[in-house]
Amino acid sequence: MINFKNVSKVYEHEGEKLVAVNEVNLQVERGEIFGVIGFSGAGKSTLVRLVNQLEKPTEGEVLVDGQDVSSLSAKELRGMRRKISMIFQHFNLLESKTVYHNVAFPLILSGEPRDKVKKRVEKILDFVGLKDRANYYTDQLSGGQKQRVGIARALATSPDILLCDEATSALDPETTQSILELLRKIRDEYNVTILMITHEMNVVKDVCDRVAVMEDGEVIEQGSIFDLFTNPKHKTTHKFIQSVMKGDIPQSILIGIGENNHPRHIYRVTFLKEHAGEPVFSRIAKRFNVEVNILYGQILEIQETPFGNLIVELQGEDSEILKAVHYIEEVVSVERVMASAS
Numbered sequence: 001m002i003n004f005k006n007v008s009k010v011y012e013h014e015g016e017k018l019v020a021v022n023e024v025n026l027q028v029e030r031g032e033i034f035g036v037i038g039f040s041g042a043g044k045s046t047l048v049r050l051v052n053q054l055e056k057p058t059e060g061e062v063l064v065d066g067q068d069v070s071s072l073s074a075k076e077l078r079g080m081r082r083k084i085s086m087i088f089q090h091f092n093l094l095e096s097k098t099v100y101h102n103v104a105f106p107l108i109l110s111g112e113p114r115d116k117v118k119k120r121v122e123k124i125l126d127f128v129g130l131k132d133r134a135n136y137y138t139d140q141l142s143g144g145q146k147q148r149v150g151i152a153r154a155l156a157t158s159p160d161i162l163l164c165d166e167a168t169s170a171l172d173p174e175t176t177q178s179i180l181e182l183l184r185k186i187r188d189e190y191n192v193t194i195l196m197i198t199h200e201m202n203v204v205k206d207v208c209d210r211v212a213v214m215e216d217g218e219v220i221e222q223g224s225i226f227d228l229f230t231n232p233k234h235k236t237t238h239k240f241i242q243s244v245m246k247g248d249i250p251q252s253i254l255i256g257i258g259e260n261n262h263p264r265h266i267y268r269v270t271f272l273k274e275h276a277g278e279p280v281f282s283r284i285a286k287r288f289n290v291e292v293n294i295l296y297g298q299i300l301e302i303q304e305t306p307f308g309n310l311i312v313e314l315q316g317e318d319s320e321i322l323k324a325v326h327y328i329e330e331v332v333s334v335e336r337v338m339a340s341a342s
């Protein structure tokens with residue numbers, strides 16, 4: 001659906017060249033929710049603005065439905081922009097207009113008859129849950145409601161592609177979730193392809209099918225959300241994952257592991273995709289003479305599969321513990337936690 005082929009964008013500023021996007025290759029499939037994550041200045045906004053030609057590539061091609069968007073005539077570009085909508089972090093609404101007029105605006109601009117506009121706006125406002133707010137002005141709305149208006153306006157022209165530029169970054173966590181649910185509904189019911197940029201891994205985890213990680217204008221890693229979480233290759237990807245999944249073991253657990261010449265058997269147990277959800281601890285407690293004490297951990301649901309790790313203490317004879325560890329090693333990753341230096 002969207003294909004970046006060796007795309008670069010270089011800005012010139014006071015005689016200096018700045019490579020905002022550097023030889024990016026990406027393929028976004030139809031009906032997919034694709035995330036682009038990166039820290040500030042990574043090049044995300046520039047990348048997404050290349051799709052609707054708010055920016056033109058310095059090199060390479062951006063293909064939408066197989067067509068190079070930079071080769072379109074002005075008329076073709078106008079047509080294409082009806083099919084590619086965008087929503088923004090700060091909503092970009094017309095403040096002097098009502099909710100109704102904000103949503104109607106792109107339809108009025110393209111000369112749609114009044115009764116058709118009315119029907120369409122009412123349908124879309126109902127879809128985004130703002131049917132009863134049609135006559136409100138935008139300053140009478142909450143942030144979440146404003147973004148719903150932004151989404152309704154974006155959907156008015158029945159687009160194939162929705163570009164989301166940090167669409168939830170100005171919202172609280174609960175409102176973010178409700179907007180993400182709405183985006184999923186848009187994809188599921190209208191088969192809209194969604195390309196979203198964000199610096200929040202939580203957003204990516206909760207809504208995207210695949211993600212690309214950007215740094216210094218380059219895509220440094222890409223893949224399914226599950227693969228990225230379970231097997232990140234790049235240290236920046238690690239950092240993003242750690243923002244939602246704490247990997248560090250608390251000091252209170254580390255201190256005292258090796259005290260009294262009687263080291264405790266503490267392990268980090270990581271669940272892997274194909275065995276997620278297996279009752280490994282109750283099995284070893286039944287099969288071996290060991291007790292399992294869960295000290296700490298976090299399990300997340302990623303693409304409907306539980307993933308995470310638990311810090312557990314095994315108690316019993318050393319030989320029984322070793323046998324138990326060997327047994328569970330076949331289905332989970334097990335790593336002994338050593339004493340803290342402090």
Ligand SMILES: Nc1ncnc2c1ncn2[C@@H]1O[C@H](COP(=O)(O)OP(=O)(O)OP(=O)(O)O)[C@@H](O)[C@H]1O
Pocket residue numbers: 011012013018019020038039040041042043044045046047199
């Ligand atoms: N119009 C412009 N002229 C010159 N440089 C620009 C322009 N737009 C962006 N840049 C530069 O390109 C680089 C990438 O910017 P971009 O806005 O794409 O990053 P980003 O990942 O979206 O960052 P943020 O999350 O902070 O918005 C930055 O160094 C920025 O200063």
